[in-house]
Amino acid sequence: MINSVLGEIHSNNLGMTLMHEHITWDRSGAESINNYSVEEVVNTMLPYLLDLKKSGCDTFVDATTFGSGRDIKILIECSKRTGLNILTNIGAWDGSNVEQKFIPAMLKGKNIEEIVDIWTAEFLNGIDGTNVKPAYIKIALGDTGVITEFQEKILRAAARTSIKTKLPIQCHTIPANSAVKAVEIIEEEKLPLNKFIWVHGDVEQNSEIIMKLAKKGIWVEFDYLGRCKEFNWHLEALKNLIENDLIDRLLLSQDAGTFYFGEKNDKESILVYDRIFKEFIPYCEHNGISHEIFHKLLTENPIKVLNAD
Template identity: 35%
Template sequence: MLQTVIGNIDEQQAGKILVHEHVLVGFVEGGTLTPADYDSEEVVALILPLLLKLKEAGCSTFVDCAPEYLGRDPYILKQLAEKSGLHMITNTGFYKSPYLPSFVYQASIKELADIWIREARDGIGESGVHPGYIKIALNDGTAIDETQEKILRAAIFTSMETGLAIQCHTIGADIALHANEIMKHSGFNRERFIWVHAQSGKDHKVYRKLANEGMWLSIDSILPGTYERHVELLQELVDDGAGEQILLSQDTGWYTVGKEKGGNLRPYHHLFTDFIPFAIENGLDAQWLEQCVTRHPFQAMRKRF
């Protein structure tokens, strides 16, 4: 089952899934973003037409990937789910410096995990909304720093306790490999881990290794103007034997806090109306592409207990 902001859904109900998108994002340093910083009614009014267009294109499930302190708002997502008819999924977890509140740097692994486990079991605040997965981030570079390793280990513990999958913002093959080693030594099943922005890896030996160990590779920057290189990348991943671990999304939207009317809002439907037909015309298998937005994301995101 997938945990949405309204309730659980099965694979048939989930249908076509956008596994990594955004409704609202506020890049406010120090973890100080609050609902007082934006007009929730305006957010709903501006995002709803984009979601209705997405539903018209055949999508049924939308995974919102803003963690707490970066724009997660379960009340907005619940309204959008009710008004659009889409299944909306939110998360528990934290992002990375400099968008973390000060207590995160002093907290222990267990203290962080306890926050996320409580949300998974009891819901987010008074919203009545339960998270459907864990969203974290790792720093850029060649090795994971102390704070982000603590967050990763807390996410591993939370996943083991709750059955929720982890989506992890991960830039580059070196960081992905370091995360994989930490998970391996922790006895963590990599089938519960989604490498967000896997297109940043650029090393096909790494793709093959991590896919073979169960990790999901989220190719999530598929936007107009990028279609040719994404078709090329996806064909290479299939040829490398990583095709059964691929997820497709766009990492787009979104209402940006602090910008007039949310800034440049980009539509969500182009993956289905433009990219997939283009990819089929250019040689990718239609059935496989369908699995990358249906069965694969469902298996990657589903609650294990």
């Protein structure tokens, strides 16, 4: 069974799944105070989510963390109104070079085991005083090319929480060398490598390290599809993974959306959620990638990585 914002669902009911999207984000950071209404956000994002549902998507993995704009009430309402399964997370986002800007005060100053206790309690009891439970752990680190002492603490806490809860970890990191170091750390923690997802593995387009880490057994996520201008590199990378029998190590998404709190949100600022279905898949199928491959990438592989059993 997998936790959605509306309760547990059987893994066979996930259907076609996008592993990394956003409904909301708060660029002001964890300590900001923004005045917004749930209705305003839902009404703005609903047309994009409904278009995604019409395109065939069944499950939407929302990657916004506590501290960067996660709002459980918004996720619940969006799920109810669209019929999409929406999954949320526990964790902490310390990407970019903003030095803990998105880290909630409740996590700062805590040691690894104290953070594990906080996240495990949310897994067992619910998030933000609700009965909504997480489907995975989301962290971010290493975007400057170095994993800081604080980021290593978050990574080790995520690994230990994953071992206790069986939840997978989505780890945002742009530089490939940071992904290599992160994998070394989770190996020290003895976390099974198939519980670790390298998010944004396609941004730097380092094919050598993608192959190296996929062969070790982690999941590599290509999710720049909502932002890239063309798909040539992605097509060749996909063919390479198929040829090397590594297609069962790949996840797809777009990192699209998003309603930014306190900012103007319109058609120019919101990335559509259905580009993968309207542009990327047709492009790849026209260039020799079978429909069965996308069934594996968007249906079978998400079940494997999200199923805690």
